[in-house]
Amino acid sequence: MSAEPESAPDPRRRRRRAVGIALIVLGVLTILAGVEYVLLQVDGRMVHEFAERTTYRQAKTAIHRAYPIGLLIALAGLAIALAGGRLTRK
Numbered sequence: 001m002s003a004e005p006e007s008a009p010d011p012r013r014r015r016r017r018a019v020g021i022a023l024i025v026l027g028v029l030t031i032l033a034g035v036e037y038v039l040l041q042v043d044g045r046m047v048h049e050f051a052e053r054t055t056y057r058q059a060k061t062a063i064h065r066a067y068p069i070g071l072l073i074a075l076a077g078l079a080i081a082l083a084g085g086r087l088t089r090k
Helices: 011-043 056-089
Strands: none
Touching (some): 011 056
């Protein structure tokens, strides 16, 4: 019952794992970009005067317009992260 010494990790496997981790990070950043996109569409400017504030109706309309694009960006980020996860497992 002799144990064989473990060989060094295959360079292709290490590279594949590194690419997978990079894709996971890119996917998470893309998800955050989708969320940030929606938030900036609602109130992307600094308000210094009370009279310049955004009304509820303006905020609601901005969310409804920005949500589909933000959702697509976030789902693309999820797909990228899942692809990266798949690469790291193989």
